[in-house]
Amino acid sequence: MSWTSELVVDDEAIRSNAAYFAAATGGRLMAVLKADAFGHGSIAHSVLAAGATSIGVTSIEEALVVRAAGVRVPILSWLNPVDADLAAAVVADIDLAVQSVRLLHAVGRxxxxxxxxxxxxxHIDVGMARDGAPASDWSALCGVARELEVLGSVRVVGVMGHMSCADRPDHPQNARERLVFANALRTAQRRGLAPSVAxxxxxxxxVTGVGSGFGLHRIGAGLFGIDPSGTSDRLRPALSLTTTVVGSREVAAGTGIGYGLEHVADRRTNLALLPVGYGDGLPxxxxERAEVQVRGRRRPVVGxxxxxxxxxxxGDDLLTAGETVTVFGPGDHxxxxxxxxxxxxxxxEHEIVTRIGSRVARIHRSTVTAAAAGTAAADGTPAACIGEAAGA
Known part of the structure; x- marks a missing residue:
């Protein structure tokens, strides 16, 4: 297949971000690799080498892909229906999150x-009304879990929750959800459970600190340079999307462009055609808002x-076919x-990076130095990578 667009993954940036979170959490880092690792492809071994101690995923199928890649650390899958291939997960030593008595019984069987x-x-719902057991069901879930532990089919190794407003550290919901989680841990202990991780x-x-003090930290977006709270300047963006010019032309003032001719050139200008669109994940x-960079200058996407x-x-530049255009990158240049x-x-940001489609080649590279950003040594092949994992 001939690739005209490339999603370049900076593995060194990912390792740097993983190392930062490993240090910030005292080594209690679960690397969450969802949606093809947020559009980054196969990076499990990189984040583990940088300090992650476990992997988080969504489905059992995704977990099995990670395990098959030679990953031996704990892997947690936390979103599965009752009829999922639970046996395959047990055989592969995949940890399973459980949010209902029905699913817990299915896992035990x-x-x-x-x-x-x-x-x-x-899994306890601390306030998002999404996944996790409602607080009203929690005691019963813990009781059944203890019964299955005694029977020998289940071992409760962890308790987990997910905060709804953590990107706003001053939001009063954060304190409420911490209390719900702390109470859930006490209930589990009263029911005779002794989870080793929370x-x-x-x-x-x-990043904001509102979820600290409970053991493991599940880091997904942060590994790839995304800070949902917008409060950190320590993270390095890890993706660059480039494409190539396939054609160009000069047009007169008054020329309509694109469907509906909603954009009309206000002067004589030059247009370049790029072979990417919403079919490749660009929203x-x-x-009429977006820009790209070509020949060192930003240019507007029109129509x-x-x-x-x-x-x-x-503008005045008539591009030639094959010239490289940067759709997005770290912003260093x-x-x-x-x-x-x-x-x-x-x-x-999460949606932008995870939408990039399979027609775009994934290439893994490591930047040599900060000063040489843009100069990289290839250590991967231009192939559309199969996603490893998914998580929260």
């Missing part, structure tokens, strides 16, 4: 049939986004950043 003991993390904080709660909502194409107004694309699209 699968483990008992194999003559094994399943490792589970009981984890409430994801990236935002770790159509960014139409509505198409599924496969963007048009860029390059004035290129648009993922944060800017999120602003232009009315969304969050």
């Amino acid at each position: 699968a483990a008992a049939a194999l003559g094994r003991r399943a490792r589970v993390h009981l 984890h409430l904080a994801a990236t935002a709660a770790t 159509r909502a960014a139409s 509505r986004f198409s599924m496969d194409m963007l048009v860029v107004d390059t 004035g290129e648009p950043t993922v944060a800017e694309w999120a602003g232009w699209s009315g969304t969050i």
Whole structure:
């Protein structure tokens, strides 16, 4: 396949971010690798080498991919239906989050049939009304978990929750949710459980500190340079999206551009055609707002986004086919950043990086020095990577 666009993954930036969080959490770092590791592909071994001690994922299928890649540390999968392949998870020594008595029984049955003991993390909803057991069901869930421990089919190794407003450290909900989680831990202990780990904080709660004091920290977005709270300047963006010019033309003032001809050139200008669009994950909502960088200058994307194409107004520069255009990057050289694309699209950085589609090649590189940003040594092949994991 001939690739015209590349998502370059800076593995050194990822390792740097992982090392920062490993130090900040006292080595209690669970690396959350969701949605193809937030669009970054196969990075489990990199984050483990940088200090992560476990991996977090969403589904069992994703967990099995990580395990098959030779990862031997604990892997937690926390979002599975009752009819998921629980037996495969038990055989592969995958930890399972459990938020209901029904799922807990299903896990116990699968483990008992194999003559094994399943490792589970009981999941409490501390206030988001999303995943996790409602507080009203928590005591019963703990009681059943203890019964299954006595029977030998389950071992409760963890208790987990997820905060709803951690990106706003002054929000009063944070204190309420910490109390709910602390009470959940006490209830588990009163029911005879002795979990070895507790984890409430994801990236935002770790950066702001509102989720500290409960053991493991689940870091996903932060590994890739995204700070949901916007309060840290310690993280390094790890993605750069580039594409190539496939055509260019000069147009007269008054020329309409794109579907609906909503953009009209106000002067004689040059247009460049790029082979990326919303089919590759660039939000159509960014139409008439987004910019790209070419020949060291930012240029506006004009007209509505198409599924496969963007048009860029390059002013007096008539580009040639094959020239490289930077859609987004770390911003070190004035290129648009993922944060800017999120602003232009009315969304969050997470969505921008995880939307990038399979037509875009993933290439892993490590920057040599900060001064030589943009000069990299390739250590991967240009292939659309299969996602390793998913998580909170």
